[in-house]
Amino acid sequence: MCGIVGMIGNRNAVPVLVEGLKRLEYRGYDSAGVAVMGADGVEIRRSVGRLTQLERVLASSPVSAPLGIGHTRWATHGEASERNSHPHSGGQGRVAMVHNGIIENYAEIKSDLREQGAEFTSDTDTEVLAQLVASKTESGEFADGLREALREARGAYAIGLLARDQPDTLYAARLGSPLIVGRGPEGTYIASDVPAILPQVTDVIYLQDGEVARITREGVDIWDLEGRPVAPDWQQVELEETAVDSAGFETFMLKEIHEQTRVLGGLLDRYVNGLEVTLPDLNLDEETIRNLDRMMIVSCGTAYYAAMYGRLLIENFTTIAVETDLGSEYRYRNPRIDDNTLLATVSQSGETADTLASVKMAKEAGCPILAICNVFGSSLVREADHLIYTHAGPEIGVASTKAFTAQLTAFVFLALHLAEVRGELTFEKKAELLVALQKIPLSIHKVLESKDRIREVAEKHHDGPSSLYLGRRFNYPIALEGALKNKEISYQHAEGYAAGEMKHGPIALINEYLPVICICTDTEDEVAEKMISNVREVQARSGRIIAIASEGDTRLHEITEDILFVPKTRECLSPLVNVVALQLLAYYAAQARGTDIDKPRNLAKSVTVE
Ligand code: AGP
Numbered sequence: 001m002c003g004i005v006g007m008i009g010n011r012n013a014v015p016v017l018v019e020g021l022k023r024l025e026y027r028g029y030d031s032a033g034v035a036v037m038g039a040d041g042v043e044i045r046r047s048v049g050r051l052t053q054l055e056r057v058l059a060s061s062p063v064s065a066p067l068g069i070g071h072t073r074w075a076t077h078g079e080a081s082e083r084n085s086h087p088h089s090g091g092q093g094r095v096a097m098v099h100n101g102i103i104e105n106y107a108e109i110k111s112d113l114r115e116q117g118a119e120f121t122s123d124t125d126t127e128v129l130a131q132l133v134a135s136k137t138e139s140g141e142f143a144d145g146l147r148e149a150l151r152e153a154r155g156a157y158a159i160g161l162l163a164r165d166q167p168d169t170l171y172a173a174r175l176g177s178p179l180i181v182g183r184g185p186e187g188t189y190i191a192s193d194v195p196a197i198l199p200q201v202t203d204v205i206y207l208q209d210g211e212v213a214r215i216t217r218e219g220v221d222i223w224d225l226e227g228r229p230v231a232p233d234w235q236q237v238e239l240e241e242t243a244v245d246s247a248g249f250e251t252f253m254l255k256e257i258h259e260q261t262r263v264l265g266g267l268l269d270r271y272v273n274g275l276e277v278t279l280p281d282l283n284l285d286e287e288t289i290r291n292l293d294r295m296m297i298v299s300c301g302t303a304y305y306a307a308m309y310g311r312l313l314i315e316n317f318t319t320i321a322v323e324t325d326l327g328s329e330y331r332y333r334n335p336r337i338d339d340n341t342l343l344a345t346v347s348q349s350g351e352t353a354d355t356l357a358s359v360k361m362a363k364e365a366g367c368p369i370l371a372i373c374n375v376f377g378s379s380l381v382r383e384a385d386h387l388i389y390t391h392a393g394p395e396i397g398v399a400s401t402k403a404f405t406a407q408l409t410a411f412v413f414l415a416l417h418l419a420e421v422r423g424e425l426t427f428e429k430k431a432e433l434l435v436a437l438q439k440i441p442l443s444i445h446k447v448l449e450s451k452d453r454i455r456e457v458a459e460k461h462h463d464g465p466s467s468l469y470l471g472r473r474f475n476y477p478i479a480l481e482g483a484l485k486n487k488e489i490s491y492q493h494a495e496g497y498a499a500g501e502m503k504h505g506p507i508a509l510i511n512e513y514l515p516v517i518c519i520c521t522d523t524e525d526e527v528a529e530k531m532i533s534n535v536r537e538v539q540a541r542s543g544r545i546i547a548i549a550s551e552g553d554t555r556l557h558e559i560t561e562d563i564l565f566v567p568k569t570r571e572c573l574s575p576l577v578n579v580v581a582l583q584l585l586a587y588y589a590a591q592a593r594g595t596d597i598d599k600p601r602n603l604a605k606s607v608t609v610e
Contacts, residue, residue, distance in 0.1 A: 001027040001351070001604040002086070002100035003072040004179065005196050006160040008170045008215055009187020010066055014058065016189075017070035020196040021051055023244065026252065026396040027192070028604030029072035030080035034058075035087035035096035036065035041164040042096040046085040066187070067170060069160040071098035076609050077106070078123030087162075088127040090118075091134025095163045099126040100192060101156035101177040102609055109152065129153055133161065142166055144227065146173070147212055151225050156353075156608070158207075160190050170215040174207045177608055178351060178378060181205040181213055181220055182237070188215050193375075194237060195244040195394050203234045206377035244394050251597045253397030253489070257583050258448055260402045263392045264576070265441040267409050270391060272438075275431050277416050281387035284342075284370070289421040292342055295322045296367075298330045298358040299346040300607065302400040302484060303407060306346045306372075308477035309575055310411035316572060317419035327354030328610075331361055339366040342386075346410075347371065348395055348403035349606035350378025357610075359383050372410045374403050388414060398603045399489050401583050404481065405444075408576050412437060436570045440577065443567035447580045450564070451588075454581060457546055457562050458588035461515040467492060468506060469582075470499040470538075471519040472531050478575045479519055482582030489597050490590035499534040510541040517585070521550045521566060521574045528571075535559055546585075548578050 003024030007013040017034045032054045033046030043063045047053040051072070071086035078084035087096045103109070106125035109132055114120070118131045132152065137145030142163060150157070156176030163169070172179055172190045182189040182201030190213075191197045194204060205220070207213060211230055214221045222230040249255035271277055295314060297307040304326055311322040325333070327345075331354060337343065343362040347355050350373045359369055359380065371384035374392050381387060390406035416433065419425035461467070467486060471479030480496035487494050497506055499518070510516065516538045522528040532555055538545055545560035550568040557563070564585070566577050590597050 001606045001608045002074050002192070003027050003029065003196065004069070004098050004100055004158055004160050004190065004192045006069040006098075006170050006172065006190040007187050008067045008168070008217060010217075011186055012064045013066055013068035014064060016200060017068050018051065018055065018058070020191060021070050021072050023196045024072050024192060025051065025599060026398060026605050027072065028074050028398060028599065030075050031073045031082070031085035032071065033085045033087050034063070034068055034070040035098070035162055036063050036068035037162050037167050038063060038065050042089065042093055042162050044087050044089065044096060046082055046087070048080055048082055048085065067162065067168065069096065069098045069162060069170070074604050076102055077125045084122045084124050086126055088122060088124060088130045090127070090130030090132070091138070093164065095130055095134045095137070095161060097126060097130040097133065098160045099129060100158040100608070101175075103129050103153050103157065104155035105153065129157065129159070137163065143212065143214055143223065146171060147223065147225050147227055150175070150212065158192060168216055171213065172207065172215065173212040175209050176379060179207045180377070181207060181215060181232075183234070188217070188220065190215070195396075198237065198244055201237055203236050205232050205234055208382070209379070244396065251397065253399055253401060253597050254587060256395055256397050256402045257580065257587065259393070260405050260580060261441045261445045261448065263402045263406050264409055264444065266391060267406060268438060268441070271413050272434060275434055277413050277420070277434075279388055279413060279417055281389060282370075282417070284386050286421050288368075289418055291340065292320055292418070294341045295320050295344055296335065296337060296341055296362070297322065297324045297344045297346065298327050298355060300327045300352050300354050302404050302481055303346040303348060303355075305477040305481040305484070306404060306407035306411065307344075308480070309408055309474060310344070310346070310414070312474055313411050313415040313572060314418060317415045318422055318424045320418065327352060327358045331357040337362055337365045337367050339368070341367050342370055343367040344370040344372065345380060345384075346407050347380050348374045348390075348400055348407075350375045350380035351606045351608045353608050353610045356380060356383065372407055372414075374406065397598050398600055398605050399485055405576055405579060412573070433570065433573070436573055440569065440573060443569055443577045444580050446567050447577060447584070451584050454564055454584040455588040457564060458585050459592050460562065461544060461546060462490065462492065462589035462592045464513050464515055465493065467494045467515040467517060468509060469494060469496040469517045470502060470534060471496070472499045472522070472527055474572050474575050475519040475521070475578060478579050478582065479517070481579055482517060482586065485583055485586035486589060488603055489586055489595060489600050490593050491595055491601070492589060492593065499531055502534055502537065507537065507541070510538055510543040512542040512544065514543055515546055516543040517546045517548070517582070519548045519578055520553070520556060521548060521568070521578055522571045523550055523553055524571050548581055
């Protein structure tokens with residue numbers, strides 16, 4: 001996912017732009033650049049690779065100006081190269097643009113512009129958009145031409161733009177890709193998200209889809225694409241600077257793993273009062289809840305595993321039929337949905353393209369949309385009719401941790417709320433679960449305290465070519481999530497599997513070289529015994545067993561020496577605790593393998609392109 005920053009102020013913008021881009025590194029990128037309004041027009045500096053490369057270019061060929069834009073590019077159209085890096089210019093350098101998103105009709109626009117004599121130096125859709133803007137703004141009011149160009153473009157964009165004949169103006173626009181305007185004592189800014197410019201601003205505007213902004217030192221004008229004025233909606237910045245620094249931890253991911261105690265405690269304080277669960281942004285009336293017979297939960301990646309957990313919970317507590325699907329699959333199905341199906345989505349960023357596309361399809365079918373999301377003002381939040389915010393704070397590490405456990409917790413609240421309104425949960429059972437839930441933050445803290453033991457096990461088993469994660473019922477999604485964490489940060493292949501399915505194939509993989517992580521915290525019923533049987537099947541084939549077990553459980557000692565004990569809790573809540581052990585297991589495996597844990601190769605924090 002690309003990153004955008006921009007500034008118009010009374011000081012050299014370049015250091016602010018570079019610092020802002022550094023704060024956007026977590027989004028993933030492969031090149032970077034800045035453009036400033038110099039004395040002789042727009043000046044561009046770009047480089048492939050990390051921001052340190054761009055800083056070298058700036059050191060050898062400095063630029064300085066109080067108006068500029070910056071960009072980190074995650075390649076979509078055209079390989080990672082200097083010529084494909086942003087900013088791109090149009091009209092022989094008359095405009096310079098940075099862009100996040102995809103212009104779907106760029107090929108036909110490019111062909112038309114070529115016929116008009118335009119020349120192109122890159123493979124990108126962004127250069128096409130820059131050339132289109134240049135062609136529409138050769139005469140007349142610049143903002144009119146800009147809006148005309150944006151009306152012709154189809155797809156998604158967040159753009160920052162400079163124009164040579166507008167030396168004291170910064171333009172911005174968004175459609176389907178987030179962009180904010182911020183103001184502070186030294187200037188006015190644009191950015192892909194608040195953390196990028198947090199030190200500079202006191203309040204922000206979350207641009208809405210189809211809005212175009214003209215920013216000068218005198219103020220901000222906003223229009224819709226048809227040119228109708230829009231009143232700027234300034235909102236005070238609520239984030240603390242501490243939310244976006246690593247606070248002494250070696251990585252953001254480790255910080256965020258440790259934040260889970262506080263995040264879950266905060267969610268309990270916010271949404272639970274005694275034995276009452278209150279979800280202020282849900283806005284689902286009781287009649288609708290009582291009549292609800294179907295739910296569809298759609299999301300991607302780690303958020304999909306949260307959806308799988310949510311389904312089990314809701315089906316466990318209510319009589320609602322719940323189905324889950326991956327956003328990238330659901331959007332191409334022909335599902336049976338109607339206004340009596342609630343489409344729920346889970347998304348940390350609220351910007352995942354496949355999730356948003358699924359929401360759009362469901363809305364067209366008349367479905368009410370529920371979003372469990374972590375980012376205020378995100379595209380998904382604006383599309384949703386019903387909301388549960390996860391309040392996990394900015395998640396900078398690309399691999400999701402605190403946002404995931406916050407999503408799981410949100411599903412616990414939702415399932416309890418739905419069941420209570422439908423009269424399908426006794427007071428006693430609700431009370432029992434809420435009392436157990438209140439203990440979860442402390443249980444997570446205890447897992448964090450056992451990190452040296454977890455590191456020891458990770459370092460013993462990290463060097464194989466692959467690993468297998470097994471779980472059942474509520475912990476099957478956690479086996480999948482544990483495997484994903486291991487894949488995405490340690491680059492060791494890992495596969496999550498339903499333990500009951502092992503005999504249908506994967507058991508052929510078991511040998512003395514394959515670490516098999518078995519989630520065995522369930523001790524309550526026949527399923528628990530079946531899980532132990534699966535572990536014994538692995539043992540009988542000399543598999544290298546790592547067991548996640550409840551404190552006091554002695555069943556595993558005769559099976560393996562590598563047991564990671566976690567505090568005992570209700571089976572349906574155990575994922576909230578077990579996943580923390582798996583996050584740390586993956587973390588220390590990645591550390592042993594020397595990977596870039598906060599910014600794993602090829603990954604972006606939010607997949608805003610398909
Ligand atoms: C999580 O570790 C991954 N980085 C990724 O799977 C992520 O969960 C997925 O892209 C969905 O993102 P979202 O929650 O922002 O929609």
